[in-house]
Structures are given as C-alpha cells and as structure tokens.
Amino acid sequence: MMKLILSELKKISRDVRPMIMMLVIPILLTITLGTSLKNLFETSIETKENLVLYHIQDQGAYHIQFQNLVSSLKDEGFIFISTNTFEEGLNAVKNGKYNCFVYISSNYSTVEIYENNKEPLKVSFVEEMLRKFLYPLYIGSSWISKGEKSNAPSDLVELVKMPLPKKPSSIDYYSVTMLTMIILYSAATMIFSYSKEKNSKTLYRIFFSPVSRKKLFFAKYFSALIITMMQIVLIISFDMYVMKAFWSEHLNAVFLVLGTYMLMSLSMGSLMFMIFKKESSMWITINIICQASALLSGSYKQINYDYIPFLGQIASWLPQSAVNNALFEIIYKDSYTMLPRAVAVNLILAAVMYWLSAKLFSSKRVIL
Amino acid sequence: MRILQLKNITKRFEDYVTIDNLSIDINKGEIYGLVGPYGAGKTTLLGIMAGLIKPDRGEVFFREQNAALVNKEMSYGIGFVPQEIAVYDEFSVYENIKFFASLYGLKGKELNSAVNQTISLLELEDYSKKTPVMLTVGFKRLLNIACSICHKPTLLILDEPTVGIDTQTRNFILQIIRTLNDTGITIVYTSHYIDEIESLCSKIGIIDHGKIIAQGSSEELKSIITDTTTIIIKSSSVDGLDERKLKKINGVIDVQVDMSGCSIKIISSKDVNNLDKIILFFTNNNISIKNIESTVPDLEMVFLTLTGRRLMG
Numbered sequence: 001m002m003k004l005i006l007s008e009l010k011k012i013s014r015d016v017r018p019m020i021m022m023l024v025i026p027i028l029l030t031i032t033l034g035t036s037l038k039n040l041f042e043t044s045i046e047t048k049e050n051l052v053l054y055h056i057q058d059q060g061a062y063h064i065q066f067q068n069l070v071s072s073l074k075d076e077g078f079i080f081i082s083t084n085t086f087e088e089g090l091n092a093v094k095n096g097k098y099n100c101f102v103y104i105s106s107n108y109s110t111v112e113i114y115e116n117n118k119e120p121l122k123v124s125f126v127e128e129m130l131r132k133f134l135y136p137l138y139i140g141s142s143w144i145s146k147g148e149k150s151n152a153p154s155d156l157v158e159l160v161k162m163p164l165p166k167k168p169s170s171i172d173y174y175s176v177t178m179l180t181m182i183i184l185y186s187a188a189t190m191i192f193s194y195s196k197e198k199n200s201k202t203l204y205r206i207f208f209s210p211v212s213r214k215k216l217f218f219a220k221y222f223s224a225l226i227i228t229m230m231q232i233v234l235i236i237s238f239d240m241y242v243m244k245a246f247w248s249e250h251l252n253a254v255f256l257v258l259g260t261y262m263l264m265s266l267s268m269g270s271l272m273f274m275i276f277k278k279e280s281s282m283w284i285t286i287n288i289i290c291q292a293s294a295l296l297s298g299s300y301k302q303i304n305y306d307y308i309p310f311l312g313q314i315a316s317w318l319p320q321s322a323v324n325n326a327l328f329e330i331i332y333k334d335s336y337t338m339l340p341r342a343v344a345v346n347l348i349l350a351a352v353m354y355w356l357s358a359k360l361f362s363s364k365r366v367i368l
Numbered sequence: 369m370r371i372l373q374l375k376n377i378t379k380r381f382e383d384y385v386t387i388d389n390l391s392i393d394i395n396k397g398e399i400y401g402l403v404g405p406y407g408a409g410k411t412t413l414l415g416i417m418a419g420l421i422k423p424d425r426g427e428v429f430f431r432e433q434n435a436a437l438v439n440k441e442m443s444y445g446i447g448f449v450p451q452e453i454a455v456y457d458e459f460s461v462y463e464n465i466k467f468f469a470s471l472y473g474l475k476g477k478e479l480n481s482a483v484n485q486t487i488s489l490l491e492l493e494d495y496s497k498k499t500p501v502m503l504t505v506g507f508k509r510l511l512n513i514a515c516s517i518c519h520k521p522t523l524l525i526l527d528e529p530t531v532g533i534d535t536q537t538r539n540f541i542l543q544i545i546r547t548l549n550d551t552g553i554t555i556v557y558t559s560h561y562i563d564e565i566e567s568l569c570s571k572i573g574i575i576d577h578g579k580i581i582a583q584g585s586s587e588e589l590k591s592i593i594t595d596t597t598t599i600i601i602k603s604s605s606v607d608g609l610d611e612r613k614l615k616k617i618n619g620v621i622d623v624q625v626d627m628s629g630c631s632i633k634i635i636s637s638k639d640v641n642n643l644d645k646i647i648l649f650f651t652n653n654n655i656s657i658k659n660i661e662s663t664v665p666d667l668e669m670v671f672l673t674l675t676g677r678r679l680m681g
Binding site for chain 2 (some may be wrong): 003205
C-alpha cells in the first residue's frame, strides 16, 4: 500500500503543470476579483462624524455646567445629541452610525465614553474636554474626602472600546470563495490521475499485477488528498502572509471544514471517471458543476434569491454554500453553528460517492 | 506439461462474438506464435490468457489448475507485455522497472537485484536514469518488455512487441525472447510480421473471426497448402500492370506487386495450367519479363489461403 501511495505522490508531484494551475488559479482569481469588485464590499453605512450622542441619567446640580460644556464643544464643531435610553446610544455606536456615545450617571459619579475606534483622535478630544469639565466638579465634591484623590483624574472618564463587527474585505471574501471553488475542482485531479493511467495503459499493467483494485483505488484517493491538502495550505499561507487576507485564529475549524470538502470533491472526481466513458464528457461535466456551484453559492457575487426562491433552495443545499457559510461564520463571527452541517453534508456525500466509485472500479467492466 | 490451457472459450462484446468456442494448449518451454489479421480477436484472447478478461463461456487452466481458483498465483506467474508502451513518463527507466517489480512483492536487495539484472539483460544501463520521453521508440519498447519480465514470470505473453521499430532493435528483441525462452520461460507471441513468427515460434496458431483455424509448426502449416503454387515474375518495370485484369485469369488466386523490386508474386491454383496465359498477359501489356520462378508455399500464403485475407495491409 505504502509503495503505491508513494509512487502516486511522486507521479503527481513530478507533473508540475497541473500543480501550478491548482496553486495559481485561486490566487489570480482572488486578486483579480478582489480588486475589480472592491466597491461591492465597501461599507455603505454613513457615519455622522462630528455628532456625539449622550445620555444623562439625572442632570441634577451640574446641569448648567454641562450645557456650557456642550456649547463650547459646539464651537469646536462637535454637536451633542441626547438619546432617550442608554441602549439607543450604545447601538448607534455598535452599528457604526455614530463614532461616540457618552453616558453620564447620576451626580456625574460615572462618566463612560463608548467608541467604535473609527475616529479615535476626535473621541480623544471629547474625552479630554469631559475630563477638564469633570475635574473642578471632582475637586469641589465630597469625593475628595473619601481619600480617592490619588488616582481620581485618570478615573474620571472611562473609555470603552466597542470594535465594529468584522466584515470581509473583497480580498478576504474571494480568498475564501475562490479556495472552495478550486477545492471542488480538485475532482479533476482524481479524473486526471485515472485518465492518464488509462491512456498510457499503465492501469492495465497494474490490473494485471497481484495488487488488488481496492488498494489501488485507496492509494490514488489518499495521495490525491495529501497533494490537495498541501496545495490548500500553500494557498492559505499566501492569502494570509502576502495578500493579508483574514482567516482568523480558528484555523483548526477552517481546516476541518475544508478537509471534509476535499474528501467530497475527490470522491466526486472518482465517481465521474467511473461513470463516464469519454474523457471530454468528464471535463465538461466537472466544469459545469464547479461553475454552477460557484455561481449559486455566491462565490463570485452574493446573490439575492428573493425573486427566484427555487434557485435559493437549490443553492442552500449545495455543499459549497454550506462550506462558504460555515467558513464565514467561523472567521467573522467566531461561531461554529454552521460547522456541523457543512461537515455532515461533505462526509455523507463523500462516503456515498467513494463507495459507489470503489464498487465500479472493482468491476472489471470499467476501464478495460 | 501444459502451462496454459484454454477450453472452449467464448467471449462476446455486446452482440459481437470476439472469441468463438476456441481451445488452445500451450506447453511448457515452447514459443507459441499467434497470428491473425486486425480484429481477429488476438488481443482479447491474450487478455483472457492473462486473466484480465473473463470469458463468457469456457475455462482457463494455468499449470493444470482452474484459473478462476488460482487468479493471484496466475498474476505472479505471468508477465504481460501490452501492445502499447505502458510506462510512466514521470519515472526514469530504473524507477519504472522498480515500481512494476515491486507490485509483485519484491523488496529490498531482491528487488534491486531483479531490476539490475533486467536492465543488464536488455542493455539499458546507459539509459537507466532517463525518462521514457527521452528514449527512442526502440528503447521504449525494450523498457516495456523490461517492466513485464523483472518479476521473473514463467509465462510471458507479448502483444506485438516490435511494432514501429527499426530492424536492429527488432532483431535484438527477438534475440532477448529466445534468451528468455532458453532460461525456461514459456512465450506467447503475437505479431503482424509473419517472418518473425516463422523464425521465432515453435508452434503457430492462425486466428480469424475468433477461431483458431490452423495450428502447428511452420512446416506443418505449410504442408496444409498443397493445392496452390507461387509464381514470381521479375520485370524491368511494372508500370501499366493492371492487377485486377491479372486476377481475372483462370486459376489466379492473388497478386502481390512489389513496385520497388519490380516483382510480381502470383498465387495460382495448382490444378489449372495457366502459365502461358500469364506470360501472354505480360506480353500484351508490354511488360518485359526478366525472370520467372515457381516457389514452395510460405506462411503468408498459408495465411492467405486459409483466411482469404492478407496479414499486412
């Protein structure tokens, strides 16, 4: 078994052209699509830059002083707008509509600034102004007698950072979708491996030897899996370190999803070789499947299926959709909720197609 | 002792009967030549002999044991040289031989020794590091044979191993086959070159339409043809010779014209005395006759007489 796997690996690795194609195509597509369709991924949220939201629990004794501060900040270009609730202000910052929200508790004992890191300099200015406003109040208050003088100035205002939710840039998006598309194309690696042996009649020679077809089938499958995995690791490394695409810290989960998807794709390639007699039919079918799957799963451009719901239904059942969705959930929401579905779909399809193609391969009718 | 026996074998591909109730005995140590035109069923028959193709009817015995029961043993005991050059372009000559030998369970020193012996036998030492794409067709054919003999089979089946190669390499391959046979390996050999079969094989089977229509040594087969005679006419030029008109002369069975050698081979029925008519045909067509001779039948004629077709072209 080992010698079969090693010889397969040697053969595949010495055939440089398909290897380069598998490596270069996803990278080139990511760069091309990522650059040309960049505007599709730019955020459409308009941020009200110099508007500051605020909410005071109880204006109390310092109401006049605070209004003076608001007036003076207006002169600097900052307009303060009061919100009805704390949550209203917080959400406005969370979703990126406003850069900053100031919360002031009763008696000004707690002042918090929530910001989303979009305009840190401007927020820092507001923070400084608030500090200057609060300091005299603090000196004149009873707080001083509580022995809190030593660290009081720095504690007067608490800055709470609320980073906006991660969203993929065009390069991030296409580095995922083009990778899943090329993994589906790895079915072609399997077809190529068999058809090359068939055309050169070496398959005939191996069939003639005492080596069982089951062993040969597994050796071909396993070595194609190793080669595809190596290609995927290289592509992701290039994406991460050269194109600076974001793949998150959850690489184990990412590789779990991609690994099962590879198994599914390679099984599909094996089955195609066993079903079709003509090589041209295999290539046409694999191209149709890969391109249709990429289009429907939104690999080129996200599709709104509101007007064509039946296509949306088909798309939702595609393994590529399940894999893309699971990967975006893992990478951008730190969530594994869609991982089990993607893994299960891939493994079930892989097992069924592997079993069928192994059965067909074992029958002498096929190939000879 | 019979090393391979095929009993009443029939094989169909869809509606077409490729092998039709065929029986063959191949004895240990002989070189069995299988000759037949394209589509006669030779490759299918070799596939059945090698255990690659399962017959629809009949039985195959290898060393007197039913092949269906000793399939694995048969794989170890038989070497098969396919008609196509079945080697890996990504591997060197050495790696190709080593890989195919390893499929037969050879390991370590035994494997290396078998590979080196094969390379030495086929005089491939200078090419062992080269890949097949760097070799001439002749050396590719040698490599094709090397990959089939490195596991030391007891029966070697060769399907047209000399197609498309120069005379020198062809003679070398024939010499290798004789050497292998001298070491005790039984050979089954097919070729379109009837002279190869005649010079190499101790027993010859003529196959047509999936049936063995004659079998025996070269002399035995020639003795079948007692009712024809071959007339060879040498001329200074064969321009203007109309073969069809010549064939219409009573008793003429076939006409073969060698344009470059300016000779005409006429196979005629022994019972018809038509020599004067043939000479008259040449005179009337202004084709001068330099020499006329009559020869004994050769294997080509045997084949032609039995099948009604020529082997080549």
